[in-house]
Amino acid sequence: MFRSLRERNYRYYASGQVVSLTGTWMQRAAQDWLVLELSGGSPAALGLAVALQFLPTLALTLWAGVFADRFDKRRILIVTQSALGLCGFALGTLDVTGIVALWHVYVLCFVLGCFSAVDAPVRQSFVVEMVGPAQLTNAVALNSMTFNLARIVGPAIAGVAITAIGTGWVFLANGLSSVAVVAGLLLMDTALLHRAKPSGKERGQLRAGLRYVRGRPDLIVVLVLMFCIGTFGMNFESTFAVIARNVFHHDADGYGMLITMLAVGTLSGATLAARRSAKPGSRLRLMLIGAAVFGALEALAGVMPSYWLFAVTLIPMGIAVMTFTTSANSTVQLAVEPTMRGRVMGLYMLLFMGGKPLGGLASGWLAEVFGPRWPVLLGGLLSLAAAVGGALVLSQQRKKGLIQPQG
Template sequence: MFGSLRHRNYRYYASGQVVSLTGTWMQRAAQDWLVLELSGGSPAALGVAVALQFLPTLLLTLWAGVFADRFDKRRMLVVTQSALGICGFVLGMLDVTGVVALWQVYVLCLVLGSFAAVDAPVRQSFVVEMVGPAQLTNAVALNSMTFNLARIVGPALAGLLITAIGTGWVFLANGLSSVAVVTGLLLMDPALLHRVKPPPKERGQLRAGLRYVRGRPDLIVIMVLVFCVGTFGMNFENSFAVIARNLFGRDADGYGLLITSLAIGTLTGAALAARRSGRGRPQLRLVLVGAAAFGALEAAASLMPTYEVFAAALIPVGVAVMTFTTSANSTVQLAVEPTMRGRVMGLYMLLFFGGKPLGGLASGWLAEVFGPRSPILLGGLASLLAALAGAAVLAGRRRRGVARS
């Protein structure tokens, strides 16, 4: 279950991620709460903050994938992770000194999103360099476990700290936590990395990556699914803040508990994925089943009548979404040529996060017009329909292939 931890470089990376991701989730919860406080509880303002944070993904992520195929990924990550920590320090100082304004939060969302857009495809494609192809699925699952362990601890801790000392100190703590992951990257032994020879510098490398994906129907189905689930289904954080505050009348700790409930499910799903990693390569069928189950469970959870029942219903939602995300990530990385991995993962991350501006604005508008439950309900239905459509497309291609043969 923990086979990838036998690699020294991955142990350094995973150790730093435990600390850094906890700080990241603390900041996400505190940032959402700060926006609501500065805007008088406006879901639309929260949607704008989410949109600004993910807007740079549309402009930068594909090019970051090209750079990931050509340059040293470890050095690139040192730069991006350091910059993300500095963003936390700046927002924390503005908040602690009492001069923070909503427009400043918006600007920092945009800056942080720019560095995160570059960081994401580089970080995703760096995993296989640390552990090799044989342990990639296990490492992706363990990364998800780390991510979701932080997702449990971070928001819960943030809720307590916001109530006790305010949001500013939470941002400062996140800035400090970035030191852990940067230190882990600097301690790695580059000689132990499983690097491949980078492609030669030439024009049209980005277009070559897109043509490569266009010629692979299996990758196209996964990419479309990732876009639909990432854009419409995984609008948790901003929706949960509105549901906790405006629907159930809870404070910051109540919002943190909703994220924690979801994270309990995602941590369980990641653990199950790590156990499955020893049984061979992930299958496309599991990607489709995971997406369909997530959509159905999310839509059902949105209809729960009380805060306690809603929180409990988020646990199976978390299991399903983690089944989908880990299987989709591993399937894509193992199915592509090593020299194309950075560019393909750049497109993957673009579709996964690039729709967040649309999803953030849509969820804010839906919550304003149709009530706090509507983004969760409609997002679940959209994910379910996308999974059913993907299964139908692949089944149709399979039948045509049988008929031709």
């Protein structure tokens, strides 16, 4: 199950990610709670913070994919990860000194979003350079395990820490945790990387990447489905703070528990994906099943009458969403030419993350006007509809011979 960890460089990377991502999830939980405290519990303010954090994705992610194909990915990641850590230090300092205001949080959300927009496609396309194509699916699944282990530990620690010492120290801890991933990148043996040939400096590289995707109907279906679910279905985490506080009347530790329960499911889903990576099968079929089950379970969670029924439903929902995202990621990366991988993953991350501003604002508005449950309920129904639509389109394309069956 852990075959990709045989690669020395990937071991350094994964070790640093465990620490850094734990800090990231601590900051996300503390940031949501701080926004609610500063805004008097406003869901719209929280939605605006989410939108500002993901808005730079629209402008920067595609160009980050071009940079990933042209320049040294490892060096880019050292810069972006260092900058993300500095954002944590800045917000923590403002909070601990007692001068933090809501507009400070908004500005730092935007700055953090700028560096995250560059970091994401570079980091995604760097995985195959560390492990090679044969171990990519396993590495993607293990990355998901790391991500979701941090999602379990981080909010749980944050929930206790916010109550005990305040949000500011949580932000400072996240800034310190970034040292681990930067150290892992610096310790890598660059001679062991499976680097693709750089794309060069000719003009029109971004347009060439878009033309490449336009000629691949299978990729288009995956990317459109990722946009729909990423925008409308996967905005539930920012809604959890409102649900915990305003619906079930729990404090920060109750909010942290909801994220932890979801993460138990996503960690389980990532573990299953790592085990499946050695077995043949259709990634597209698995992706569609995961998307449909996720949508149905999210809609169900939206009508759960009690805190613990809502929390327990998040576990199978997490398994389903991880099945979807892991399958979609490996499908795209393994289906493209190595020289196009950065640009295609830039488009992938743009559609996945670029809808977050729209989804964040829509979730905040729905929660403000109709109640905190509505973003979860409607997000699940829209995700289910997108999965069914994607399955129908793929079926028609196969009948026309536009898509070859996967092994």
